[in-house]
Amino acid sequence: MTATRTEDLAETDLIRELEHLHRTRHETFLHGAPQALREHSNRTGELEGEYLRRHPEREVDPARTRSGARGEG
Template identity: 55%
Template sequence: MSTGVDPSALSDEDLLRELGSLYDTRLDALRHAAVQAFGEHTKRMNLLEAEYVRRRPAREVDPGRLRAGARAR
């Protein structure tokens, strides 16, 4: 089964749009999709997220999202 356009072929704008669309439908997929459909949703999300991280290895990281920041909360 195809998981869509190869994430590496997407423009930055398209990649962010695709991620946003998946995040918008994630809870619905979790709650109501067939097991196979949820698995495909998860595979696509993982592919797109991996591409985002590959393109932005030095992306800004919120210190509050690190272990020390979580302990400080």
Template identity: 50%
Template structure:
């Protein structure tokens, strides 16, 4: 099996795995920021952005902001 240094491409993950990966990255973000090397933080950021972009693409309704958290909704 070929190694994928950047992980499985987000578009190849099933929905449950994508959700799990996004949650895991959010859970580990603080540690990467405070304790990781510059290259580890960069890799974490790149992976997080790729997974979040795929999540937003797949789940636009779930990802929509709560109207009460927008300026227009608070007026």
């Protein structure tokens, strides 16, 4: 079976895969073999990069920025 290229994923598949990776990150970090953690990190980076490429103007919550988190404004 051939892996689907990240840029070929439908939007719904991209979101679903990102949600799955974000849900499983903590367990993989705590209990996964080094290779599993590397693969998880690589795949997460690929998918997050693709999401950002598709949505460069995504809404950013001001409270999630450095200045917003400090209450600067």
